[in-house]
Amino acid sequence: MVVFETQPEALGRDDRAIFPAAQAAALMANDAHALAGGDVRTFEETISSVDGERVKLATKGPLRDPDGNVIGVFGVSRDVTERRRTDAELARHRDRLEDEVRSRTRALEQANAALGQTERFLREVTDNLPGRVAYWDAGLRCRFANRAYYAWYGRAQAE
Numbered sequence: 212m213v214v215f216e217t218q219p220e221a222l223g224r225d226d227r228a229i230f231p232a233a234q235a236a237a238l239m240a241n242d243a244h245a246l247a248g249g250d251v252r253t254f255e256e257t258i259s260s261v262d263g264e265r266v267k268l269a270t271k272g273p274l275r276d277p278d279g280n281v282i283g284v285f286g287v288s289r290d291v292t293e294r295r296r297t298d299a300e301l302a303r304h305r306d307r308l309e310d311e312v313r314s315r316t317r318a319l320e321q322a323n324a325a326l327g328q329t330e331r332f333l334r335e336v337t338d339n340l341p342g343r344v345a346y347w348d349a350g351l352r353c354r355f356a357n358r359a360y361y362a363w364y365g366r367a368q369a370e
Contacts, residue, residue: 234258242284245271249281256288266292 221228226235226242234257241254251272258265267288274283337344337357345356361368 230258241269241271242286245286246273246281246284249273255291264292265290266295 226238229235230238238256238258241252241256244254245252251270253268253270256267256269258267268291269286269288271284271286273281274285276282334357337355338359340357341359343357343360343363345360346354348354356368358368
């Protein structure tokens with residue numbers, strides 16, 4: 212990257228005099244695209260600067276004389292480097308959290324499956340006991356009863 216000391220040094224030069232070849236080509240292509248389209252367009256451009264690589268949101272369009280003839284291109288740029296870094300950091304955090312949620316969800320699904328197996332096993336064991344087995348909670352609601360319990364009272368398990 213070239214930094215000019217004075218404005219006259221920069222005048223009359225194109226992007227190739229300031230930026231590395233690949234960046235200059237990209238910037239000049241955006242300029243040509245804005246000129247060819249005949250309307251104002253916005254581009255995201257990455258450029259080298261004395262502060263390192265920067266991301267600019269550039270709005271460009273044809274510059275016209277009083278008769279409407281295109282005589283050049285105008286451009287206004289905003290530095291969005293920090294916003295892009297913040298967006299990338301937020302995306303990394305979001306991805307990490309989504310991975311964590313997937314992992315926890317798998318663990319819960321496995322735990323629920325194991326619990327279901329245990330409940331089915333206990334039901335099978337208690338249903339094959341000759342005695343009546345039931346569990347009533349502190350609110351005196353029946354939470355579990357085996358087959359013998361239901362049969363003793365002439366009820367179906369679905370009741």
